[in-house]
Structure formats: structure tokens, C-alpha cells
Amino acid sequence: MPRPGEVSLAHRGLLFLDEFPEFSRKALETLRQPLEDGEVTISRARASLRYPARFQLLAAMNPCPCGHHGDPEKACTCTPLSRTRYTARLSGPLLDRIDIRVAVPRLTVEELTRSKEPEPSGPIRARIQAARDRMLLRQGERNSLLVGQALRLHAPLAAGPASFMAAAARQLGLTGRGHDRVLRLARTVADLGGSDEIREVHLAEAVAFRPREL
Numbered sequence: 001m002p003r004p005g006e007v008s009l010a011h012r013g014l015l016f017l018d019e020f021p022e023f024s025r026k027a028l029e030t031l032r033q034p035l036e037d038g039e040v041t042i043s044r045a046r047a048s049l050r051y052p053a054r055f056q057l058l059a060a061m062n063p064c065p066c067g068h069h070g071d072p073e074k075a076c077t078c079t080p081l082s083r084t085r086y087t088a089r090l091s092g093p094l095l096d097r098i099d100i101r102v103a104v105p106r107l108t109v110e111e112l113t114r115s116k117e118p119e120p121s122g123p124i125r126a127r128i129q130a131a132r133d134r135m136l137l138r139q140g141e142r143n144s145l146l147v148g149q150a151l152r153l154h155a156p157l158a159a160g161p162a163s164f165m166a167a168a169a170r171q172l173g174l175t176g177r178g179h180d181r182v183l184r185l186a187r188t189v190a191d192l193g194g195s196d197e198i199r200e201v202h203l204a205e206a207v208a209f210r211p212r213e214l
Contacts, residue, residue: 002042002049007034010055020059021089028094031057035097057098061090071106099181100209131191143188151180155187157198164200168207182206 007015007030017023034040038054063069064083069076078086095101135143139154146154157165169179183198186206190198 002044004051005040007031007040007053007055008051011052013055015055015057017057017059020061021086025089025091028089029091032094032097059098063103070103073106096175096178096181099185101211102209103211127192130194131188134191134194135188143184143191146184146187147180151183155183155198157183157203161198161200161203164203168203172207172210172212174210178210182210185209 020028030040034053034055035057038052039050040053042049042051064076064078065086066077068074069078069083076083132142135141139146139150143155165179165183168174168182172178174182182203183206186198186202189202189205190196193202195202
């Protein structure tokens with residue numbers, strides 16, 4: 001009898017995968033269905049079972065096998081081919097399902113020793129709660145669950161932002177899925193800013209989290 005795996009055990013929680021490209025291609029590709037549908041299907045000869053799997057995926061990876069590509073202080077020892085093979089382990093359809101991609105450069109000694117006092121968690125929590133209350137009052141569910149006509153209804157774009165979005169989609173070569181994920185993220189950015197309308201600045205921030213290259 002198939003038993004729930006990691007994606008189902010992470011249901012309504014966080015699934016953290018470190019060294020993301022080091023997982024097998026088969027294991028990574030199986031993430032596509034739960035990331036899209038919030039459930040995983042396991043088929044066997046006698047039965048097909050579905051388990052809940054609506055989780056938040058957090059993945060981390062190095063920029064290359066040696067970890068120094070783009071580092072201003074330490075030279076990368078990888079060949080262009082090895083870097084290409086490393087990033088190619090993550091397929092386009094899988095990356096298309098990841099909303100936010102952020103490059104985190106190595107901190108300098110000065111940054112480590114002179115770090116600014118972080119913002120207290122209280123104000124951050126208050127902003128998140130206000131944005132959550134706003135979206136639940138507007139549509140009764142989280143922005144991440146909006147699809148199809150529901151997304152168009154609750155994340156409409158005026159003429160200016162619509163033109164900006166169309167230009168960004170052409171420049172980045174966004175798929176239909178990628179377009180909707182940027183729009184959902186922009187809706188959340190607007191909610192965090194206390195705005196009922198999605199403006200160009202919100203779309204620009206959402207697009208910035210979706211670079212063409214890893």
C-alpha cells in the first residue's frame with residue numbers, strides 16, 4: 001500500500017529542499033503535479049490513490065557545482081559546460097511553477113560585522129495579517145489559489161499596468177502559467193502595500209522576482 005511521502009507530510013506547511021539540483025530528475029519532476037494541483041496521485045496495478053500536498057516549497061541551490069560562479073572575490077573553477085549541466089537539471093516546466101527566485105550573494109566581512117538591526121517581527125506580522133485580511137475579505141481565499149476567471153476578476157489591470165504586463169511577458173517569454181503566477185504575486189504585493197489596485201510598481205516588483213536566468 002503506497003504511503004504518504006514528503007510532499008504530503010508537508011501538507012499545509014513548508015517543504016525545504018537544500019541543494020535542489022542534486023535531487024534526481026525523476027524526484028524533481030514529480031513536484032510538478034502537487035505544486036500545480038495541491039495533491040499527489042500514486043498509481044499502482046490495483047488502485048490509484050490521491051494524497052493532499054498543498055505545501056510551500058522553499059529550495060536552495062548553488063550558482064554552479066563549485067559554488068563560486070559570479071563571486072567577485074573567489075574565481076569559479078567550473079567549465080561553462082558543467083555549469084550548464086548543473087542548472088539544466090531543473091526543467092523549464094518545474095521552474096515555471098516557482099513564483100519567486102532570488103539570488104543571495106555572499107556577504108562581505110563588513111556586512112557581517114556591521115549588519116543593521118533587523119526590523120522587529122511584530123510590524124512584519126501586522127503587515128502580513130492586514131494583507132491576509134484584505135484578500136480574504138475580497139475573495140474568501142488566498143491569492144495563491146486564484147486561477148482562471150477568479151484571478152481575472154480579483155486581479156484586474158487598468159490600461160497602463162496591462163500594457164506593462166504585456167511588454168514584460170514578451171520580454172521574458174512568459175508562458176501562460178508564468179503570466180498568471182506573476183499576476184498573482186503582483187496581487188499579493190499590492191495587498192501588502194495596502195492597495196486595492198495593481199499598479200505598475202507592483203507588477204515591476206513581481207517581475208523582478210522572475211529573472212530569465214538562474
